Amino acid sequence: MKVKAAVLYEVNQPIVVEEVDVDGPKAGEVLVKIAATGVCHSCYSVITGKEKWPLPAVLGDEGAGVVEAVGSGVSLVKPGDHVVLSISPACGHCIYCVRGYASLCLKAAQMRERPPRYGKNGKGIYQFTVASFAEYTVVPQEAAVPIDQDLPLDKAALCGCSVVSGVGSVANTAEVKLGSSVVVIGAGGIGLNAIQGAALAGAAQIIAVDLVEAKLEMARQFGATHTINASNGDPISEIHALTEGLGADYAIEAIGTNVTYEQAIRAIRPRGKAILIGLPQSEPICLEPQLLMNGERIIMGSALGSTRMRYDVPRLISLYRAGKLKLDELITQTYPLEAVNEAFEDMLNGKVARGVIRF
Numbered sequence: 001m002k003v004k005a006a007v008l009y010e011v012n013q014p015i016v017v018e019e020v021d022v023d024g025p026k027a028g029e030v031l032v033k034i035a036a037t038g039v040c041h042s043c044y045s046v047i048t049g050k051e052k053w054p055l056p057a058v059l060g061d062e063g064a065g066v067v068e069a070v071g072s073g074v075s076l077v078k079p080g081d082h083v084v085l086s087i088s089p090a091c092g093h094c095i096y097c098v099r100g101y102a103s104l105c106l107k108a109a110q111m112r113e114r115p116p117r118y119g120k121n122g123k124g125i126y127q128f129t130v131a132s133f134a135e136y137t138v139v140p141q142e143a144a145v146p147i148d149q150d151l152p153l154d155k156a157a158l159c160g161c162s163v164v165s166g167v168g169s170v171a172n173t174a175e176v177k178l179g180s181s182v183v184v185i186g187a188g189g190i191g192l193n194a195i196q197g198a199a200l201a202g203a204a205q206i207i208a209v210d211l212v213e214a215k216l217e218m219a220r221q222f223g224a225t226h227t228i229n230a231s232n233g234d235p236i237s238e239i240h241a242l243t244e245g246l247g248a249d250y251a252i253e254a255i256g257t258n259v260t261y262e263q264a265i266r267a268i269r270p271r272g273k274a275i276l277i278g279l280p281q282s283e284p285i286c287l288e289p290q291l292l293m294n295g296e297r298i299i300m301g302s303a304l305g306s307t308r309m310r311y312d313v314p315r316l317i318s319l320y321r322a323g324k325l326k327l328d329e330l331i332t333q334t335y336p337l338e339a340v341n342e343a344f345e346d347m348l349n350g351k352v353a354r355g356v357i358r359f
């Protein structure tokens, strides 16, 4: 079948929107007609080469759509089901799935890194995670999470990555407690959702840190009680001044640089937790060990918000229906697939809370 898709051929080159061939679903796979897809920093990391991925590849890691066809042995969804596509497919049977840590599923990598399902002129084109920058995609059934049919699919799409990751980093990984203080470093797609997650969890103080004033303004709309523009200098002393001189109970790092990783660790008080969710650089970070020993500080990574998609997505949707989770407000700009390069530029410039491509 011929479909329109956004293909990255080389790092640091514009994405090409073109017609490609897509395979039908093989055993255990489903063909999904994409309705909408968020424009996410994870894809941008593939564009810049920070995240290594075989190319050419169809990008897109935050999509939702309707199941069109299923391969043999598929039992989790059926044609006609509305689904959120999950960057965190989970087998449900490995020791981590059984323990409730589905985002650490031992089979996830195998499910994500499949042979090419797209092609052009007889040459294979890979898919980055769920490859939602295409009219149709083929994913393992474990990556398609059914949702109610009355839910707008553009809102639902955001639950595939940024919302589960951001809210999950607070609710699942950090387990933020009522009345606590939370610093969120980076007010992009993940960060804004960490901020609204902290507000939902009952944090008394939510301090957003970013370099872009427009993003700090959005942070306030999503629940930040204080904002710090780090382009004025190191934010740590200001964070400590706001938190009884001790530092915050929790810090969520949602950028992925060594500078901000270290800031998150220095931002927390003794017994505080620093949660690192931004995609890391490959260089090691340097820390004084007494920071950990003397203060019993906890540093923890968060793999996609410690998400268990089949549990978390319905919970998030319930919060949205109850008027408590802001999804409408996240989508500040929509684009056709042809404008995908512009959509990434707007994301980088802080012009959008979330850009969404609609099909």
Ligand SMILES: [Zn+2]
Pocket (backbone or CB within 6 Å): 040, 041, 042, 043, 061, 062, 161, 162
């Ligand atoms: Zn993403």
Ligand SMILES: [Zn+2]
Pocket (backbone or CB within 6 Å): 090, 091, 092, 093, 094, 095, 096, 097, 098, 104, 105, 106, 107, 108
């Ligand atoms: Zn598993």
